[in-house]
Amino acid sequence: MSTVLVLVPIVSGGWPLITAAVAGAASALGLVVKETAKQEIEDANQEQLQQVQVxxxxxxxxxxxxxxxxxxxxVKGDIELRVRRDERGRCVVCAAGKGHSEAELKQMVDQFTQKLTQCFVYNRVATELKTKxxxxxxxxxxxxxxxxxNVRRYVE
Amino acid sequence: MAQHEVEIVISPSGEVKVHIKGVKGKGCLEYAAWLTEIVGKLKDQKLTSEYYEPDTKARIDLRQELRNE
Structure with missing residues (x-):
């Protein structure tokens, strides 16, 4: 053995890298991509929906x-998740759904953000290991x- | 040829545990720095006994002379 590290992930990269991780997380959690284009604000409906943003x-x-x-x-059932970049450049996940409590939506967002982070790290690590x-x-x-x-390489 | 092996475990929350094996001396620190840059921030690091082994190879040549008496 040589060394053991524990690393805390930072989700940092361009939009294409984020969308790849979002797609992976969505697939793992049974979410379906509804659309990727800019959304109009549905103010009439939004007022009635319970929302949680992380x-x-x-x-x-x-x-x-x-x-x-x-x-x-x-989307998954009647819950809608939105992933976007905020003004400070942070990744924001927002969940909304009729008939769901704030706790339920928060749990959904937390589950999604964890899976998103795991997928992002996996994609990043797998790519870098291959190039090395x-x-x-x-x-x-x-x-x-x-x-x-578990990866291996031979060096002179 | 030396064999460098890395075991990576990505937890459900995205935290990463890396075990670098077979890399002696400062070579393992270079791997550690590289992987930290890829993932994010270093939370904890433990050096094991192999780290303190020299990374240069010692070679011993044994020669035997046979004499017919």
Missing amino acids: ELAESEILAQSMVTGQEIVL GFQVVDEEVMQDESIRI
Whole structure:
């Protein structure tokens, strides 16, 4: 053994990297992408909906290659999740749904942001390991939904 | 050829535990810095005994002379 590290993730990158992670998280949690274009504010309906919004503290979405106001809308049943970049460049996830309590929506947002972070880190790590010449020896999703990757490379 | 092995566990919350194996000396610190940059921030790091082993290879040549007496 050489060294053991514990790392805290920062979700930082351009919009395409974020959308790839959003797609992965959505697929894992059974959410469907509704639309990716800019949304009109549905003020009449929004007033009746319970809403919860969470900002990923350790996140930064780069503005480049991104249209202002762009967001991804996901749906599962009658719950709608919106992922967007706020004015400070942070990643924001907002859940809304009729007939759902604030606690239910908060749980949904927390579950989604965790999966989004895991997918983002996985994509990033897998890409960088490949460019560094590592080969995947084995990879598995463990019982607690952790992802274990074992890689190897030979050096002179 | 030396074999460098890295075991990475990404928890459901995105926290990452990395175990770098087979890399001696400061080489493992270079891996650690690289992986920290990729993921985000370092929370904890433990160096194991292999870190303190020299990263240069020692070679011993054994020669045997056979004499016919």
